[in-house]
Amino acid sequence: MTAMDEARGKPVKAGYVRPLDFKHGRVDMTHGGGGRAMKQLIEQLFAAAFDNEWLAQGNDMARVRLPAGRVVMATDSHVITPLFFPGGDIGCLSVHGTVNDVAMAGAVPVYLAVSFILEEGFPLAALKRIVESMARAAREADVAIVTGDTKVVEQGKGDGVFITTTGVGVVDERIDIGGARARPGDAILLSGFVGDHGMTIMSTRESLAFGADLRSDTAALHGLVAAMLAPVREAMRADPSRGIHALRDPTRGGLATLLNEIAGQSGVGMLIEEGAIPVRPQVEAACEFLGLDPLYVANEGKLVAFVAPQDADTVLAAMRAHPLGRDAARIGTVTEDPHHFVQMTTRFGGRRVVDWLTGEQLPRIC
């Protein structure tokens, strides 16, 4: 029943609410106020997009059943600028990020919770785009967004939108994949090209403009992880020294940071080969322009696996057979090293240490 009908003297429909204006509307303080406006936002935007039985119940929580196994939980906040970039947006990024964290335990992600902090004045059209992107990413990842929260902060106190996602999944009780499990001799396998996401973001920032054909690699990796586990699952269940020991995705701080983290956690060293690390020519070139090192640039759709030597070829083959691991490569080996150095033989022939990132990687002029 439209407002025009009302005006024609027809009876007022009970509980009528003017639909949200997704073309020109903006977030205002009432959308976080807990009242009708907020309820409307939740119903007409979030619940409509995420569309599942839990949200339909309208509770402030979700009662869910988990498949058998060990529960894995992870959370991530997303504060990225710009919100939309080639290859993705903050919406799908927030789904992929948490799905991937859960997947790095070898787990199947099942449910997500999402909370939004919206800035007063944020266009509803942009919010709708983000939410629809999240819904799509969740559907493709086969996870349900079962509960959430919304708050609104005053203009100037937020960067448009901040999104936090928390995810829950399950992993086989007998599978033990964790950052402290890498062992000397393990093969280090990388699922594909590094640096795509970070350089894509750099390229959209003002003072560093590149007209390059770069896209973020943001993707949900649990399918790839499942494919990697399949051929070694039984061996791993029987013998913890087999198969995949550790998994991690190289997000902020890049591949170098990931390797140093695992080296520290596992108490090992590493030796990698620069020539074996896949980097796209555009990413190399963009890094040259700015004096950045691709090893430290963020990724959002890649993973590194530390695999028992006898299973390395099998796992690598499984990676390459999967669309997200087609360019997978073995980049090195875990070593015994009380100092936990990550060393690299350069393409040039010399050797150097790949150290922790210091502060933020800033473009150099020197």
Added chain:
Amino acid sequence: MKYIDEFRDGAVARGIAAQIAREVRCDRRYHFMEFCGGHTHAISRYGVTDLLPPQVKMIHGPGCPVCVLPIGRVDLAIRLALEHRVTLATYGDCLRVPASDGLSLLKAKARGAKIAMVYSAGDALELARRQPGQQVVFFAIGFETTTPPTALVIRQAAAEGLANFSVVCNHVLTPSAITSILESPEVRQFGTVPLDGFIGPAHVSTVIGSAPYEHFAQEYAKPVVIAGFEPLDVMQAILMLVRQVNDGRAEVENEFTRAVTREGNLKAQALVGEVFELRRSFEWRGLGEVPYSALAIRAEYAALDAERKFALETRRVPDNKACECGAILRGVKQPRDCRIFGTVCTPENPVGSCMVSSEGACAAHYTYGRFREIAVQAA
């Protein structure tokens, strides 16, 4: 990438390395200083040291403009931002340089200062154009490579009559720095820093040409080979230096012929001469006061000189007592000779400038080289 990849070829490197090994005399050492921070970085990043015979030792020189920037100048920039509330535009390299009171430009930003990181002097100018009501100050640093762009934007700003743009000029000169090293007691009298030759800076030389180095070759009888930035350039330059030393020659040779000529970029030099003049003296961190080693903005462009505009005075600030940056910059000490290297002073928590810039001798050694001092076995 053309003109980059070919100059990083590992197989060719091994060829040059073998040749260097063949030509060095076993009965002597060769100490070469690579003046430029970019060369320090290339040597570390590509592991060039691994390919050199033990007789050849590289000494890191003070050619890192961030490393030689005195604390007092960074304090000045911080004061401008925090007290005068300008937007301070700076290259990324300067952001983490430790200054007084535990501050840096990055930390000042956390305190509310408007610090804008720019990739180019032109970006700073653009910032000023876009915010006519806000004073924008460009913190200009660099050797002769980076000076012409600053000169350009000063001239442009003057032509446009931009009232809200000015520059703090910290531009320094390469030949003066080389002189001060050669004149230092450790080199001249005591021989504590044996110096057999220099690898001359690559891109500085595209601007100033190879001619200015002829003075060093003649006056001090030290060979200079100007080298490009890629690791093969550096190795070839080392080979050329070894040959000069063996032959008893002290000449200026140019390995970087694809970009460097004897007279350099005359257009850029003229532009710099139009906008800048020599300062009688300028403090270099680690080298002290060096005469005629830095540039100031000429009176005709006074309106664009932030030091005049904001009546700024540089306060002299001594280095941390334990900091050996000065000695390291002059090649007198190595990073590991510094008491606080790797303990108190790390890239995450730099005490001195050699650790802040990724080209500083300490940062390069920490990041790329310190593992050499510790034996590591593979599984």
Added chain:
Amino acid sequence: MCLAVPVRVVELGAGDAAIVDLGGVRKEISLALVDGVAVGDYVILHVGYALTKLDPAEAERTLALFAEAGVLPQ
């Protein structure tokens, strides 16, 4: 302080502006410091400005010198 890269000029713009290409990545830069640059030339780029043209003949000569170093007689 000389992070500079050799880039190829692909387009000349208004005034001193030009578009350069390195490995497929393009950027707008200024040619204000160098005269006589044509499309197809290589320049050395530093902080958004071309500093000089790169001489392809000299580059080839230098590469030849490198290769020679590996095969000189004892």
